[in-house]
Amino acid sequence: MSGILTILRKEWRCFIGSDRGIFIIYAVLIVSWSLMLAAPSNTTVQAGPLWLVFFSVVISANFSNTVFIAERVNGILEILLTSGLSRRDILYGKMLFVFGMSVGIGLFCAAVTPLWRLALYKEAASTLTGETLLLYCAAVFMNTACSAYLSVRMGNPRLLHLANLLLLGLLVTLHFVVSYYFTVPPFILPLALLFIGALATAAARRLYESEKILQPVVL
């Protein structure tokens, strides 16, 4: 557990020490995303599953780039592996940071949304429900786990976000198709995302114990 905390502290310090441009990007993302979420449901933008999972990929991709990919590319991971932390703690610490930051930003957007609705549309009620937030969290978890796995598995890890997006798109489309013909409980899609995330976590865990973690990276 202390190893996970060490990694979390490390990732947080690295994030805080990032260049100012990163924070501007996040601010723009938060403003634009919360504005879109605030739009009334009869406009073109809705807080539907596709839009939610798309946002989850965008947000977690930013953190995955530095946490999973950059450390492999510039050799930090090798130092980390020999630092006295267990590989399990390194993996889970990194995943927890990406998950926590992505969910945190998503929740912040959700918290800001009612203010926009009130200011722009004079409506107090938010279209966001517990279900949509659960779906968002499940999508972030799957993205995080798949990023951890694919960042080691793929020769060119920059493509992992595309792979994440394709996988999520496929799952949501499948969900829409099945929902069209059958009555599907609302928790099925988040459950499917969590299940795939768990599988990817187990696979990433195996990769972190193997020497594949040091395979050459092509960018």
Added chain:
Amino acid sequence: MTPAIFATNLSKSFGKYRIIDSLSLQVEAGSIYGLVGLNGAGKTTLLRLLLGILQPDRGTVRVLESTPWHHDPHFYRQCGVVLESDGFWGNLTAEENCAIYASAQGVPRQELAEYLAVFWNGSALFAGNKKVKHLSRGQRMQCALCRAFIGKASVYFLDEPAVALDLHAYDHFKLLVRKARERGAALIISSHQLDTIDELCDRVGILRNGMLTEIDRAGRTADTSWYIDTDDSPAVSDVLARAGGASVRFERGWHFTLADAATNIPRIIGALVAAGCALREVRREEGDFGSAIRTLYAGRQPKEAP
């Protein structure tokens, strides 16, 4: 006594390329092992095998009685490493990088502060909260050394640790290495800088074609090359021959090789002075270690001692 680092019959291939081939190595506690070899000889691969970052195809590795490939965190807490890439978080200062590493190693903050105060007091690395990404290459290497020697490791793996160091930093590096050896740590230094290897290491191995050829350091010391700047006279030649000098030649001074120099050089000097020769310079010729290594690189055996 069980050696600190013990590898036997070690092999490692990448695809069709065999990088390490049936290699055996033993490094005792309190000693420094130098690893040399041409680019691509497998030095970094060997260090990674010994550190458990790579898994051997065949053979056994035991370091501090642990199997590194089992990735036991307690094992790594007894290791100090400088690897091929320095591996710093560029957005953080040198001190923050060291603090994170110390935390991972389980080194208390107080101990880290004492270490930094004793060994790195006044270092420019920690001045002005400079982020590591703004440090020069040499400073980053110093920072890597600072990180490697945090805590009192029992075994050190140093891959090209003296690259880009200035004179002060190089002296500091030697101090850290010698202190570690005095403490009883085992060190492996891989380097292309033969002076570093020659100066610091108790034993030296040359990695070639995946195999390790160890230089007999005792033999090499027994066969050192010497230079004496004195008269070009037959008397000098006689003195050198009587003292056991071999390969004697005169070329702007006398060049020769000598066994047991510690005893024979004072005898030669005494005899030359007694013979009335004007002695202007006596020194061991530099480069004998380098030439021995080059001979081995070229695939030949070094000359036998006379």
